[in-house]
Amino acid sequence: MSKQNNNLPEHPMERLLRMDRIPHIWCSTCGIGTAVSCFISALEKFEYPMDKVAIVSGIGCTGRVAGYIKLDSFHSTHGRAIPFATGLKLANPELKVIVISGDGDLSAIGGNHLIHAARRNMDITVICVNNFIYAMTGGQSAPTTPLTANSSTAPYGNSDPPFNLPLLVGSCGATYVARWTALHIRRLTKSMHEALNKKGFSFIEVIAPCSTLYARRNRLGTGLDLMKFYHDNSEIKHGAPLEELDINFQQKIIVGKFIDKEKPTFVDNWNNWLSQKLGSKFVPYGVAKA
Amino acid sequence: MQYWRKPLDADKIQVPHGEIHIVRDRCKGCGFCVEYCPRDVLELSKQFNIKGYHPPEAVLPEACVHCQLCEMLCPEFAIFVTLREEVETIES
Amino acid sequence: MKADPKGVLTGEHYLDGDHACAEGALAAGCRFFAGYPITPSTEVAERYVSRIPMVGGIFIQMEDELASMAALVGAAWGGKKSMTVTSGPGFSLMMENIGLAAMMETPCVVVNVQRGGPSTGLPTMVGQQDMMQARWGSHGDYQIIALSPASPQEAFDYTIKCFNLAEKYRVPVLFMMDECVGHMTEKVVIPKPDEIEITPRRLTKLAPEKYLPYKTNGDLVPEMIVAGTGYKIHSTGLTHDERGYPVMSPGTQDQLVKRLCDKIKLNADDIIEIEEDQTEGAEVIVMAYGITSRVTLPAVFKARKKGIKVGYIKMITAWPFPEKRVRELAKKVKAFVMPEINLGQMVLEVERCAAGQAKTYHVPHAGGWVHDPEDIYQVIEEAVK
Numbered sequence: 001m002s003k004q005n006n007n008l009p010e011h012p013m014e015r016l017l018r019m020d021r022i023p024h025i026w027c028s029t030c031g032i033g034t035a036v037s038c039f040i041s042a043l044e045k046f047e048y049p050m051d052k053v054a055i056v057s058g059i060g061c062t063g064r065v066a067g068y069i070k071l072d073s074f075h076s077t078h079g080r081a082i083p084f085a086t087g088l089k090l091a092n093p094e095l096k097v098i099v100i101s102g103d104g105d106l107s108a109i110g111g112n113h114l115i116h117a118a119r120r121n122m123d124i125t126v127i128c129v130n131n132f133i134y135a136m137t138g139g140q141s142a143p144t145t146p147l148t149a150n151s152s153t154a155p156y157g158n159s160d161p162p163f164n165l166p167l168l169v170g171s172c173g174a175t176y177v178a179r180w181t182a183l184h185i186r187r188l189t190k191s192m193h194e195a196l197n198k199k200g201f202s203f204i205e206v207i208a209p210c211s212t213l214y215a216r217r218n219r220l221g222t223g224l225d226l227m228k229f230y231h232d233n234s235e236i237k238h239g240a241p242l243e244e245l246d247i248n249f250q251q252k253i254i255v256g257k258f259i260d261k262e263k264p265t266f267v268d269n270w271n272n273w274l275s276q277k278l279g280s281k282f283v284p285y286g287v288a289k290a
Numbered sequence: 291m292q293y294w295r296k297p298l299d300a301d302k303i304q305v306p307h308g309e310i311h312i313v314r315d316r317c318k319g320c321g322f323c324v325e326y327c328p329r330d331v332l333e334l335s336k337q338f339n340i341k342g343y344h345p346p347e348a349v350l351p352e353a354c355v356h357c358q359l360c361e362m363l364c365p366e367f368a369i370f371v372t373l374r375e376e377v378e379t380i381e382s
Numbered sequence: 383m384k385a386d387p388k389g390v391l392t393g394e395h396y397l398d399g400d401h402a403c404a405e406g407a408l409a410a411g412c413r414f415f416a417g418y419p420i421t422p423s424t425e426v427a428e429r430y431v432s433r434i435p436m437v438g439g440i441f442i443q444m445e446d447e448l449a450s451m452a453a454l455v456g457a458a459w460g461g462k463k464s465m466t467v468t469s470g471p472g473f474s475l476m477m478e479n480i481g482l483a484a485m486m487e488t489p490c491v492v493v494n495v496q497r498g499g500p501s502t503g504l505p506t507m508v509g510q511q512d513m514m515q516a517r518w519g520s521h522g523d524y525q526i527i528a529l530s531p532a533s534p535q536e537a538f539d540y541t542i543k544c545f546n547l548a549e550k551y552r553v554p555v556l557f558m559m560d561e562c563v564g565h566m567t568e569k570v571v572i573p574k575p576d577e578i579e580i581t582p583r584r585l586t587k588l589a590p591e592k593y594l595p596y597k598t599n600g601d602l603v604p605e606m607i608v609a610g611t612g613y614k615i616h617s618t619g620l621t622h623d624e625r626g627y628p629v630m631s632p633g634t635q636d637q638l639v640k641r642l643c644d645k646i647k648l649n650a651d652d653i654i655e656i657e658e659d660q661t662e663g664a665e666v667i668v669m670a671y672g673i674t675s676r677v678t679l680p681a682v683f684k685a686r687k688k689g690i691k692v693g694y695i696k697m698i699t700a701w702p703f704p705e706k707r708v709r710e711l712a713k714k715v716k717a718f719v720m721p722e723i724n725l726g727q728m729v730l731e732v733e734r735c736a737a738g739q740a741k742t743y744h745v746p747h748a749g750g751w752v753h754d755p756e757d758i759y760q761v762i763e764e765a766v767k
Contacts, residue, residue, distance in 0.1 A: 008311050008313060009311060009372060011311075011313065011367050011370050012361075012370055013367050013370075014367070017367060018616065018627075020625075020627075021627060022316065022367060023316055023318075023341075023366060024366075026365065027318070028318035028319055028320050028343065029318075029320040029321075029322075029365075030320075030365055031365065032365065033364070033365025033366055033367070034322070034362070034363055034364070034365045036365075037361070037362050037363070037364065037365070037367065038362060041362060051610060051611065051612040051614070052610045054609045054610065056456070066616070066618075067616055067618065067627070067628065070614050071614050072459075072609040072610060072613065072614055072615055073614075073615070073616045073617075074456070074459065074486075074609075074616075074617050074618070075616070075617070075618035075619060075620065075628075076452060076455070076456075076479075076482060076619065077452065077478055077479055077481075077482050077619055079448075080448060080449070080452035080478070080479060080482075082449075083416075083444060083445075083448070083449035083450075083452035083453045083456070084452045084453065084455060084456035085456060086416075086442070086444075086449075086452075086453050086456065087414065087416060087452065087453030087454060087455065087456025087457035087458075087459075087460065087464070088456035088457065088459055088460040088609060089456075089460070090414060090440050090442060090453070090457060090460070091414050091440075091456065091457035091458070091459075091460025091461055091462035091464065092460035092461050092462075092608070092609060092610050094610060095460065095609060095610045112445050112446060112449070113445060113448075113449050113452075116444075116445040116449070183326075183363075185359070185362040185363055186362070189362070222320075223320060223322075224320060224321050224322060224325060227322060227325070227326075228325070266442070267440070270440065274435045278435055278436070281435075281436050282435050282436065283388075283435065283436060283437065283438035285438065285439065285440050286440075
């Protein structure tokens, strides 16, 4: 039975969405909304008080995610979602802080913050929606744009080699690294749930279609065609060596969970080291109040 | 179908049924749900919604097995499935 | 509210301005510090991080000043009083998120121990060349508060005031020290905790369902929340309405940006602190701030000895500029003299407010050292003619 009238029951995700801001700004066949659906499903399974979960975004299409999620949410400046989240998390260690932002925001202008947060094992989850392009500004090359792909700033094709994001954050010490496409909804949701439960710096790259700019400029059809491409060309290889995770234009995309390990976080290290050095003089930070 | 191997516990397998709900005017007609519904329940409707997109409609609503794939894939929070009370077994 | 005794090092100390500033922050209740090393400000961070493990708080050395400033804004929303310190080159990098702090109305304190510029300039030597940058450095229309201390004692006292003003007006407060004050060692008296007045955060008492993050209640400053307490607010650097939601319209822009400016402009009398000496009946008024306000004194005394009626104003608040007072005095005096370790910054404000009613003389210095008081005296003599 299908109901198509106005007396619909509430969409199960409405509890965690700012419904007064829906419909969102993303184009038809954009994959960011799907990544958000998966994230909300993961949040629903996440056994943590939702009052204590905060979302931080940077700038760009994915930068708008924070504004649609009904939690404490911050839409910061371009590239600075991770340091903003670092401040938020350190100021209030009870919070679970999740950064959701785009590939350009996190790995170009925010690249320095990304590697340092991974190095410190800052206890935050970073979800990077990678659509291979700067979409909000009209389709310019990003540090993730595959070689030869067309963008408005690479009108004859991109000659500038892209980042392999899992390799980048993995080599900097991230404790959880996974990559999925927007089509791998169940696995992506599971990964997001694992990352939320992870103590330390967790990173998930979500390959998502951008129909209006990436697909159109590269004559790849719509976002639906990109989803079909992911279906045919992504290969699940858990634990694959990070060096093998390069993404080439319209070629195989290796997805899976690549790193899942335990390591003390920034605050753990602060507390452990200083209590060792300073003994009883030291006031441990962020330890639950007695 | 007749060549398919029949599970030994087929009489115990319960197939759930879903009721599909479509928020027509929220849809941007991407077609993800139509393409990936494993039971081909959905088709893009001929009608336009308020935004000028063709939202999906359930053409085989009885075939829905409440897998919620459409719900998860939908980038617009425009389709969701609730579990219907009645279940059937493969045998029946 | 009184200061938390844990952070207050009551007693008489021999401290440089940087260390005194760190003590001021601890006394004010600052429990989050994000910074990046830069001469001549680093000693503030060093002092803070050597003390905070025993006080109970956190310090993080960020990867750059962009990150420090962003972390500051995040930490303030996480409920901590937060600060960072820097000098010219780092101050330039912080401008981006000083704008965010102004837009999100986030209380925080940014200390700039000024050195000579532009660019890398004179890393270890004094300047007062970031005064206009403090006011206008981030893009768009906004107002901030900036204070300038003239001694280590003032570095302590006014750091606390910076935190208090930041909380009261929900605005980034810039503490414009200079290398001389930062590296000058003098006696600093730290009072008892119950003698230190602290402004607490203006947290809302409304229930989450009734609270709108940017709705004001008569006094232009909205009440704040701490992330993680169930309010589920949204805050953005985009132009936003009372709900904190982005609204791209000239009407919303007009309402928001005017309020961001008005909350400082209309409260200028409450914010501004200046010290005046013999300004009534003066022929010439010398105005100065920071280290220059001290270097000026021998020139003022010499002029007075020579029979010139010289008034003296030490500006502790640089921004908002003490416009009302300068306009009043301009009607009565012949001239204003302003020495600064730059080639003409705050003097432009004096000139604007004097509005042709009194002459304005600048005593410039490109930086690297303080003025020779004699140079200031010469200008006073010229101004009185």
